[in-house]
Amino acid sequence: MAETVNQETNGTAAETQENEQRTFTQAEMNAIIQDRLTRERGKYADYETLKAKAAKFDEAEEAGKTELQKANEKADALQKQVDAFTKAEQLRTVRQKVSAATGVPAELLSGDTEEICTAQANAILKFAKPSGYPAVKDGGEPGARGGTESDGVAAAFGALNPSLKI
Numbered sequence: 630m631a632e633t634v635n636q637e638t639n640g641t642a643a644e645t646q647e648n649e650q651r652t653f654t655q656a657e658m659n660a661i662i663q664d665r666l667t668r669e670r671g672k673y674a675d676y677e678t679l680k681a682k683a684a685k686f687d688e689a690e691e692a693g694k695t696e697l698q699k700a701n702e703k704a705d706a707l708q709k710q711v712d713a714f715t716k717a718e719q720l721r722t723v724r725q726k727v728s729a730a731t732g733v734p735a736e737l738l739s740g741d742t743e744e745i746c747t748a749q750a751n752a753i754l755k756f757a758k759p760s761g762y763p764a765v766k767d768g769g770e771p772g773a774r775g776g777t778e779s780d781g782v783a784a785a786f787g788a789l790n791p792s793l794k795i
Contacts, residue, residue: 720741721735723743723746724740724746727743730747731750731751731754733750733753737749737750
């Protein structure tokens with residue numbers, strides 16, 4: 630390693646001074662940058678032709694498929710659709726069954742199995758069940774408080790507003 634360091638330090642003094650003191654004019658910098666851009670653009674000059682060739686290759690590959698391959702692909706796509714419809718129908722059937730058993734609308738159920746839908750329906754029923762009405766002390770019937778007798782508030786209100794009839 631010491632030899633490497635010695636070799637680096639034994640370089641000519643003129644080279645190190647030239648490297649340290651070298652400055653570029655704007656024109657030189659523009660020329661250097663332009664050269665670099667030209668080389669980079671050259672790398673990607675054939676991009677459009679490669680893209681067109683790839684598209685032609687894809688077309689040729691598609692045309693090269695046999696009729697059997699095309700029919701198999703179409704059958705696979707149709708089978709996926711049938712499976713999706715079958716699953717949707719099974720979900721609808723399960724939800725309708727739970728709805729009929731519990732009285733909860735099927736639109737409110739979102740479970741995938743009968744057990745989950747039943748648990749949801751029971752939770753909905755528990756939430757929607759009224760806990761009862763509050764008890765009214767006088768029975769809630771008109772005139773139950775004594776008919777035409779007025780309490781102090783009604784008398785004060787009547788005194789302040791003689792034109793109103795209670």
